[in-house]
Structure formats: C-alpha cells, structure tokens
Amino acid sequence: MRPLLPLRLRRAAAGALPRCFGKARRGGSAWRLSIEGNIAVGKSTFLRLLGKTFPEWQMATEPVAKWQKVQASSTRETSSSQNFGNLLQMVYQEPSRWSYTFQTxxxxxxxxxQLEPLSEKLLKTPDPVQIFERSVYSDRYIFAKNLFELGHLTEIEWTIYQDLHTFLLQEFGDRTALHGFLYLQATPEKCLERLHRRGRPEEKAIQLEYLEQLHTQHENWLVKKTTEVHFENLRNAPVFVLNVNHDFEDDPAEQEELMRKVKAFIKTL
Ligand SMILES: Nc1ncnc2c1ncn2[C@@H]1O[C@H](COP(=O)(O)OP(=O)(O)OP(=O)(O)O)[C@@H](O)[C@H]1O
Ligand SMILES: Nc1nc(=O)c2ncn([C@H]3C[C@H](O)[C@@H](CO)O3)c2[nH]1
Structure with missing residues (x-):
C-alpha cells in the first residue's frame, strides 16, 4: 500500500497553513467534507439548509435517482435513454443477488x-467548501461492510469489492481525500419515523433492525473508531457529531445554531 500523508500534513508541506481558513484556496483546492448518517436521518434536508445558508459552497447530493434508473453512460455513438432498471428497488427486494452490483x-x-472539478463559482470564493452527501468511505465502511456481515455479500464478493475500493482510492489518492466528516446522529427509531414520513417506495419494507445495524456501523466507524479503516488520511480526519433528533425543519433558531456549529467546525480544520 502506497503510504499517504495525512491531508493536513500534505497541505502544510505544500505551503498552505491548515489552521488558516483563508489559505484553503491555495492550489485551487477547497475544504472537502462529507455528511454521513443513517437512512432518512435528514442528510438531504441538512444539505439544503447548508446550501441556503452558504450559497457560495458546492454541494454534491447522493445520486439516488441514478440508482433508481440505471442508464448506460452516453457516448457520441449511443444515446443514454435506455433504462436498465431500478437498482435501489432490486437491492432491497433481493439483497443477496444485487448487493455486489449495487455496491460497485x-x-x-x-x-x-468526489472527482468532480471545483465549479467556476467556487473557485472565485475566498473560503471554498465542498460538501458531499455520503462518500466512498461510507460506501465501504457502512453499507458494504454491513451487507457482508448480513451475508448478502459473499466472502469472494467482499474481497473483490475491497480490493477494487483500495486500488481506486490509492490511484486517485489526494483527489478523493476529505478533510472531515459531519455525522448527523439520531436514534434508529427517529430515522424510521422520518423514513415513513418521506415514503420512498423502494424503502417500504425496511425494518427498525436494519436501521439499528446501520446506526451501529456509523457509531463504530465515526465515534468509537473500532472499524478497521485502510487509509491513513481517513484515520486522522476529524468528525463533528451533530445530534439531529430534534425536528429542526420548522425551527429557525435551531437551524441557525446548527449552521453556526458547522462553520465553527470548518474553522478548526
Ligand atoms: N430535523 C428534521 N426534523 C424533521 N423532519 C426532518 C428533519 N430532517 C429530515 N426530516 C424529514 O425526514 C425525511 C427524510 O429526510 P432526508 O430525505 O433529508 O433524509 P436523508 O438522510 O437524506 O435520507 P437518505 O439516507 O435516504 O438519503 C424527510 O421527509 C424530511 O423532510
Ligand atoms: N445497499 C446500499 N448501499 C449503499 O452504499 C447505499 N447508499 C445509500 N443506500 C440507500 C439508502 C437509502 O434507501 C437510499 C438513499 O440513501 O439508498 C445504499 N444502500
């Protein structure tokens, strides 16, 4: 495994002072964070709030629509109109058949x-920040790991997935690295309540037990740090835990407080 310097050391080596928020733009880079959390905890809602509060930041939503309608990527010769199916529905209906395909x-x-270049707008911002809804890291250390532990990924599938994941992340190294995580934490019961309220058809059969398992995976990875991770920069990345059990959607004071906390966290990076 090629050793990767922790990102903050690489920034320091490149001359950027990691504690100085204003220097983040040097070298055309931005502060890169991922929002993590259980299904329906409120990540998209939180991302929208961040977007409203900090319109100059660049947000990347989780590409659920692409998973619900898998299409071939278009080339000059082919059109991308053919729909190959709803992979999200397939993985929930037949997890042992479709988990490997889904995770890949x-x-x-x-x-x-995570490889998308910074937008022109972000490049003109003095303190650029990119926020991703989940990451290549939760893909492996939350979902794929959980599916393997449940027996939906076989030993061979899990091995190949991990091999591919490690290879890709080592190859793209710096370009996929994140400076920190915003972990939206709520009880699995609260997530189930929100999941039912949202009513996404593919998720109808999700039971509390699945959300409890995913909650444990998040806690082990981001809070207890007992999950074995394979990337040096990930081990050292700061995690900011935000308790979102409280329904903040209609509470502007709570929203303001959450946004203040995020801004303060970024200033500590
Ligand atoms: N803090 C909150 N208070 C009250 N309702 C909320 C809150 N956050 C989210 N919700 C509601 O819960 C539901 C799920 O929220 P959202 O879609 O943002 O979850 P998510 O974490 O992005 O889900 P997924 O894991 O599927 O991507 C939505 O109906 C949303 O309106
Ligand atoms: N199996 C599986 N692996 C993933 O990496 C993954 N990421 C998200 N999801 C599911 C959760 C929500 O239903 C829906 C939107 O987040 O997609 C996943 N499911």
Missing part, C-alpha cells in the same frame, strides 16, 4: 462525484 455502482458514482 454506488461506489463508482460516489467516486465520480
């Missing part, structure tokens, strides 16, 4: 999102 596809779509 979701990992690739997250990798593409």
């Amino acid at each position: 596809y979701s990992c690739m779509s997250r990798l593409k999102a």
Whole structure:
C-alpha cells in the first residue's frame, strides 16, 4: 500500500497553513467534507439548509435517482435513454443477488462525484467548501461492510469489492481525500419515523433492525473508531457529531445554531 500523508500534513508541506481558513484556496483546492448518517436521518434536508445558508459552497447530493434508473453512460455513438432498471428497488427486494452490483455502482458514482472539478463559482470564493452527501468511505465502511456481515455479500464478493475500493482510492489518492466528516446522529427509531414520513417506495419494507445495524456501523466507524479503516488520511480526519433528533425543519433558531456549529467546525480544520 502506497503510504499517504495525512491531508493536513500534505497541505502544510505544500505551503498552505491548515489552521488558516483563508489559505484553503491555495492550489485551487477547497475544504472537502462529507455528511454521513443513517437512512432518512435528514442528510438531504441538512444539505439544503447548508446550501441556503452558504450559497457560495458546492454541494454534491447522493445520486439516488441514478440508482433508481440505471442508464448506460452516453457516448457520441449511443444515446443514454435506455433504462436498465431500478437498482435501489432490486437491492432491497433481493439483497443477496444485487448487493455486489449495487455496491460497485454506488461506489463508482460516489467516486465520480468526489472527482468532480471545483465549479467556476467556487473557485472565485475566498473560503471554498465542498460538501458531499455520503462518500466512498461510507460506501465501504457502512453499507458494504454491513451487507457482508448480513451475508448478502459473499466472502469472494467482499474481497473483490475491497480490493477494487483500495486500488481506486490509492490511484486517485489526494483527489478523493476529505478533510472531515459531519455525522448527523439520531436514534434508529427517529430515522424510521422520518423514513415513513418521506415514503420512498423502494424503502417500504425496511425494518427498525436494519436501521439499528446501520446506526451501529456509523457509531463504530465515526465515534468509537473500532472499524478497521485502510487509509491513513481517513484515520486522522476529524468528525463533528451533530445530534439531529430534534425536528429542526420548522425551527429557525435551531437551524441557525446548527449552521453556526458547522462553520465553527470548518474553522478548526
Ligand atoms: N430535523 C428534521 N426534523 C424533521 N423532519 C426532518 C428533519 N430532517 C429530515 N426530516 C424529514 O425526514 C425525511 C427524510 O429526510 P432526508 O430525505 O433529508 O433524509 P436523508 O438522510 O437524506 O435520507 P437518505 O439516507 O435516504 O438519503 C424527510 O421527509 C424530511 O423532510
Ligand atoms: N445497499 C446500499 N448501499 C449503499 O452504499 C447505499 N447508499 C445509500 N443506500 C440507500 C439508502 C437509502 O434507501 C437510499 C438513499 O440513501 O439508498 C445504499 N444502500
């Protein structure tokens, strides 16, 4: 495994002072964070709030629509109109058949999102920040790991997935690295309540037990740090835990407080 310097050391080596927020733009870079959290905890809602509060930041939503309608990527010769199916529905209906396919596809779509160049607008911003909804890391250390532990990924599938994941992340190294994580934390019961309220058809059969398993995976990776991770920069990345059990959607004071906390966290990076 090629050793990767922790990102903050690489920034320091390149002359950028990691504690100085204003220097983040040197070398055309931005502060890169991922929002992590259980299904329906409120990541998209939180991302929209961040977008409203900090319109100059660049946000990358989770590409759920692509998973719900898998299409061939278009080339000059082919049109991308053919729909090959709803992979999200397929993985929930038949997890042992479709988990490997899903994780390969979701990992690739997250990798593409993390490799997107900074927008012109962001490049003109003095303190550029990019926020991703989940990451190539949650793909492996939350979902794929959980599916393997549940027996939906076989030993051989899990081995190949991990091999591919490690290879891709080592190859793209710096370009996929994140400076920190915003972990939206709520009880699995609260997530189930929100999941039912949202009513996404593919998720109808999700039971509390699945959300409990995913909650444990998040806690082990981001809070207890007992999950074995394979990337030096990931081991050292700061995690900011935000308790979002409280329904903040109609509470502007709570929203303001959450946004203030995020800004303060970024200033510590
Ligand atoms: N803090 C909150 N208070 C009240 N309702 C919320 C809150 N956050 C989210 N919701 C509601 O919960 C539901 C799920 O939220 P959202 O779609 O943002 O979750 P998510 O974490 O992005 O889900 P997924 O894991 O599927 O991507 C939505 O109906 C949303 O309106
Ligand atoms: N199996 C599986 N692996 C993933 O990496 C993954 N990421 C998200 N999801 C599911 C959760 C929501 O239903 C829906 C939107 O987040 O997609 C995933 N499911």
